Amino acid sequence: MSIGSSQRRWCYILTSERYALSITDGPHSNDIALVLVSRSGSGVQFNSHVQPICLPDDGVTAGKWCTVSGWGFQAENTENFAPILRAAAVPVLDLNTCRKSQVLGGRQQTILDSMICAGILSGGVDACRGDSGGPLACMNSNRWQLHGVVSWGSGCARRARPGVYTRVASYLDWIKRTASALGHKIEY
Template identity: 55%
Template sequence: MDATVFMSVVILHALNFVSSSPAHDYSHNAQRNTTQRYRRSGGYPKFPVGTDSGKKEEESECGTRDVYHQPSYSGKPVPKVVGGTAAPYGAYPWTVEIKAYRPNKRKFEHHCGGAVVGPRLVMTAAHCLQNEQADQLRIVVGEHFIEQRDQYEKSFRVEDVLIHPKFRKVGFYSNDIALLKVKPVGDQGIQFNSHVRSICLPEQSTQSKEGAWCLVTGWGAQNPDDVESQSQSLQVAAVSLLDLATCRRSDVYGGRHQDILDSMVCAGVLEGGVDACGGDSGGPLACEVDGRFVLTGLVSWGDGCAKKNRPGVYTRISHYVDWLEQARKQLGV
């Protein structure tokens, strides 16, 4: 099974096991108050790529959201999506769908996930793009239901693709990170609103806290044994960050052809039941820091979906801060 299937199946399990609860449904006023709390907070220091404090206010609101949602953090499996639950529309406004053109079907179909990191930039996994041309890709923001048009949905062409130059140089899943340059419509790139927003980027010194709960989102498979069982609506799962020593244990991922590198981060439940899965590759692993969500990882790979001692393995974004700055300049944004 290749990396895309592995990771997709992992997210799939995570999404299928997190249950929703009436206790998590808040009134309009509660949502409004939560939004105000996020906007008043000091926030995370790193703003979206390609923006600065002198630009529009909405461009500096990375990692915030107007639609509040709190999935279960129990890590216990429940029916349907692998460890996850259906997300309310707009609760994860930085999540994008990447579609690829399929000549045999003569249409664009779901391919991977990604994260908005600026008005002209989307980040995803390199393995999502290795066999794709820019003109054969579409970026869909404001997406929720795959088979119907959502209120804030908008599709963009891809102007350029930049894959990390050392992708697969230190193992099949190493340096699994890439950027997509959004082709503007008229003179405008991605416009931020209540349901479309960028996610903050971490600082290079950011250390992932073992045991911290983060959220992974995507439209991946709902059945780990059927990678075609794609979810028709955005799913979210809560996963716990694991330290590298645990992930490198011989009964986890130690001694495999792919070492667990410092540029990777593992997340999930060692008992199994919560993970990402097929179709989720490239999607964001978001952790809340000081009231804002920060892009901690990208869905990269794993051994199956939500299996015992087989957590999801993500590309660690803080490891690539310098490269991202260089890449931004190279892409001219």
């Protein structure tokens, strides 16, 4: 581990019960997990640099600029993980744009309503390998909200190949129900 890094222990990692049923819609359908961590001991300690993110009130709309972040590969053709947390601003795209054959349509994965498509169509900015599971955070009413979870893409930062994210708003009921069953209260 390097200076400024930390390790945490988690209590549970739970995938969506629909994840195993994803074969008909493609391999990245229902690509979401809930990680419950302890807030004491070796769990998460909140401070000025580490804070929880809010769940979304509702879905994010096309045209909204959001921030994707992660420690994944810095470029498609390298295997170098970012030494520091990296972040990039990306616009949310209309799903019908992403469904076009010249964008992401016709791939092995159907672009579902439970997904968010975000990126710059001219390329150059994107999440990359190793960023999966990371946040797509959007500012809404002066609060950062977790609208997406990095799921998949076609390469990294390619022209006409935006990133695809799991739409958190589509799973709010599952998140609340699962956390509640484990004795945790989800606060917005």
